[in-house]
Amino acid sequence: MLYLQSGWGIFALVSTLDAIPCPCASALLQVCGLTVTYAPRGERPVPALRGINLDVAPGEIVGILGESGSGKSTLALSLLGLLPASAQVEGSVLLEDEDLTKTADSRWAAIRGAKIAMIFQEPGLSLSPVMRAGDQVGEVIRAHRPGARKQRDQEVEVALKDAGLTESGRIYKAYPHQLSGGELHRVAIAQALVCRPALVIADEPTRSLDVTLQAEIQNALRDMNRKQGSALIFITHNPALLTGFADRVLVMYAGRIVEAGPVAQVYRRPLHPYTRGLLQLVPERREGAGLASVLTGNRLPVIPGHLGDLDSSAQGCAFEPRCAARTARCQAEAPEEVAPEPGRRVSCFNYGK
Ligand code: ATP
Ligand code: MG
Numbered sequence: 001m002l003y004l005q006s007g008w009g010i011f012a013l014v015s016t017l018d019a020i021p022c023p024c025a026s027a028l029l030q031v032c033g034l035t036v037t038y039a040p041r042g043e044r045p046v047p048a049l050r051g052i053n054l055d056v057a058p059g060e061i062v063g064i065l066g067e068s069g070s071g072k073s074t075l076a077l078s079l080l081g082l083l084p085a086s087a088q089v090e091g092s093v094l095l096e097d098e099d100l101t102k103t104a105d106s107r108w109a110a111i112r113g114a115k116i117a118m119i120f121q122e123p124g125l126s127l128s129p130v131m132r133a134g135d136q137v138g139e140v141i142r143a144h145r146p147g148a149r150k151q152r153d154q155e156v157e158v159a160l161k162d163a164g165l166t167e168s169g170r171i172y173k174a175y176p177h178q179l180s181g182g183e184l185h186r187v188a189i190a191q192a193l194v195c196r197p198a199l200v201i202a203d204e205p206t207r208s209l210d211v212t213l214q215a216e217i218q219n220a221l222r223d224m225n226r227k228q229g230s231a232l233i234f235i236t237h238n239p240a241l242l243t244g245f246a247d248r249v250l251v252m253y254a255g256r257i258v259e260a261g262p263v264a265q266v267y268r269r270p271l272h273p274y275t276r277g278l279l280q281l282v283p284e285r286r287e288g289a290g291l292a293s294v295l296t297g298n299r300l301p302v303i304p305g306h307l308g309d310l311d312s313s314a315q316g317c318a319f320e321p322r323c324a325a326r327t328a329r330c331q332a333e334a335p336e337e338v339a340p341e342p343g344r345r346v347s348c349f350n351y352g353k
Contacts, residue, residue, distance in 0.1 A: 026057070027055035027056055027057055028056055028057060028058045028060075028095070028096060028198055028199060028231055029054070029055065029056040029079070029093070029094070029095050029199055029231070030054075030055050030092075030093075030094040031052055031053060031054040031055070031079075031091070031092070031093050031094075032053055032091055032092045032094075033051050033052070033053065033090065033091035033092070034049055034051070034052040034053075034054075034075070034078060034089070034090070034091035034092070034093060034101075035047070035049055035050055035051055035052075035089070035090040035091055036048050036049040036071075036074050036078055036083065036087050036088070036089050036090075036255075037087070037088045038074075038084070038086055038087050038088075039086055039087075039088055040086040041086070045088075047255055048071045048074040048087075048255050049071045049074055049075060049078065049255045049256075050254075050255040050256050051091070051256065052071075052075060052091070052255075052256070052257055053257070053337070054250060054257065054260075056199065056231050056233060057231065058198065058229065058231055059225065059229045059230070059231055060231050060232075060247050060248065061222070061225055061231070061232045061234060061245065061246045061247050061248075062231070062232070062233050062234070062246060062247065062248050062249075062250060063234050063235075063236065063241075063242035063245070063246035063248070063249040063250070063263065064233060064234070064235045064236070064249075064250050064252060065236060065237070065238075065239055065242065065249055065250070065251050065252065065278065066237065066251060066252030066253060067237055067253075067278075067303075067307060068237065068307070069254075069307045070252040070253055070254060070255070070307065071252055071254070071255040071256075072203070072204075072235045072237075072252055073203055073235070074087075074255075075235075075252075076118065076201045076203045076233070076235060078093060078101075079093060079095075079100065079116065079199075079201060079233075080112060080116060080118055080201065081100060081103055081105075081108050081111075081112075082118075089101055095111075095115060095116060095198075095199065096115070096198065098111075109143065110144070113140045113143060113144060113192075113195055113197065114144045114195045114197060115197050115198055115199065116197055116198070116199045116200075116201070117191075117192035117193065117195070117197040117199075117200050117201070118192065118200070118201045118202075118203065119185075119188050119189060119192045119200065119201070119202040119203070119205045120188070120203055120205070121203055121204040121205065121207050121208070122208060123184050123185050123187065123188030123205070124176060124181070124184045126188065127176045127184065127187065127188065127191075128176070129175065129176050129177060130175070131175070132172065132173055132174065132175060133160075133171055133172060133173075133174050133175070133176065133179065133187045134153070134156050134157075134160070134168075134171065134172030134173065136187070136191060137156045137159055137160065137187065137190050137191045137194050138152050138153065138155075138156045140191055140194050140195055141155055141156070141194055141195060144195050145195070153172075155194060156172065156190070156194065157169075157172065159190040159191075159193060159194040160172065160186070160187070160190050162190065162193070162223070162224060162227065163186040163187070163189040163190040163193070163220055163224070164186050164216065164219075164220040164223075165183065165186050165187070165190070171183060171187065181208065181209060181213070182209065182213045182216065182217070185205065185206070185209065185213075185217050186217070186220060188205075189205075189217070189220055189221065189224065193224050193228060193230060196228050196230065197230055198230060198231060199230065199231045199232075199233070200221075200225075200230050200231070200232050200233070201232075201233045201235070202221065202232065202233070202234050202235065203235045204235055204236055204237070205217060205221075205234075206218065206236075206241070207236075214241065218234075218241065218245055221234070222245065234246060239267070239278055239279055239281070242263050243263065243267065245263075246263050247262065247263065248260065248261065248262055248263060249261065249262075249263045249266050249267075251266070251272065251274065251275045251278065253274050253307075253318060253319055254307060254318035254319070255318075256318065256347060257337075257345070257347070258272045258274055258275070258319065258346065258347045258348065259271055259272040259274070259275045259344075259345065259346045259347070259348075260344065260345040260346075261343055261344035261345065262343055262344075265343070265344065266344070267279060269352075271340065271344065271346040271348065271351040271352050272319075272346050272347070272348050272351055273319065273323045273324060273325045273348065273350070273353075274303070274319050274322075274323070277303035277322075278303070281303075303322060304322055306322075315331070315332055315333065315334065316330050316331040316332055316333060316334060317330045317331075317333075317334055317335055317347075317348070317349075318334075325348075325350045325353050326350075327349065327350060329349055330349060330350070333349075334347075335347045335348050335349050338351075340352070
């Protein structure tokens with residue numbers, strides 16, 4: 001009897017949870033039910049994104065966290081209209097009420113750089129080797145606001161300084177090969193922000209940098225976010241980079257957002273078993289662990305198993321084979337997203353257990 005009562009209690013709680021059809025209406029960016037399948041001719045289709053719902057408010061910093069292959073870059077490319085022709089897209093991506101999934105190629109030139117900008121993982125590769133750094137930043141302005149060269153140069157100098165490049169004169173005239181890794185990153189930041197876009201997407205922008213430079217680049221991004229009010233989507237596989245930096249975190253697994261909420265709340269009390277596993281990998285969360293355990297030869301923690309092949313015909317939860325909290329239901333059915341408390345979302349039948 002006691003068992004039945006507690007069973008019904010749980011049922012009643014779950015059934016009154018808010019359904020989450022779509023993000024809030026006041027957002028700068030609203031992504032609803034975004035599904036992307038790569039279907040190259042003659043190859044097995046890859047369901048890279050499955051029903052992504054996400055909203056970003058003006059000026060907000062949102063972290064997207066997930067391991068390799070979870071769909072982070074596919075999401076970034078979808079927002080910029082840069083998916084390859086083999087990608088089949090369903091759902092909508094509204095930026096200031098314009099649906100970017102229906103945007104014509106000719107219109108994209110006016111959107112990229114001006115309304116939405118991207119900082120890639122290896123900025124050195126996205127810069128032209130035969131153009132001076134300052135001219136490359138100036139080109140972004142010229143593409144959107146033709147005007148006098150002198151005025152443009154002044155704006156470039158301000159953008160370089162804002163990105164933390166105090167020697168803006170030297171940097172302006174330098175070719176990419178004459179700049180350090182940190183300086184290249186800052187030029188890419190200046191390029192992304194010079195037209196004050198409403199939204200910047202940074203896809204693992206600090207992956208190739210040492211820890212000190214990582215922190216410096218993140219500080220530069222946050223300063224720009226505060227000064228210009230541009231919202232930032234910061235993509236990473238490293239949970240530690242979002243602490244004290246992002247307002248909210250979205251955790252991705254196999255093309256789905258499995259958990260979302262304010263960083264402080266999610267990190268203090270993760271609800272999804274995958275988020276719990278990811279956070280255990282952050283050294284400072286593990287008592288007595290850290291560099292010492294590496295140096296003494298102790299094994300580093302990992303989430304057992306791997307992401308595996310993405311399969312559109314799979315019925316159950318994609319994390320089930322690796323999940324310590326799995327039940328029979330998880331293999332048969334994919335969990336719907338629920339909002340167990342204000343501002344938090346999770347897709348798991350057994351969340352919090
Ligand atoms: P990483 O952390 O390694 O950058 P990611 O989270 O950014 O990974 P994606 O690059 O978005 O992941 O890839 C998601 C899935 O889509 C993977 O299974 C990947 O192999 C597949 N994929 C990505 N691009 C293509 C493509 N052009 N054609 C076919 N499959 C692709
Ligand atoms: Mg990627």
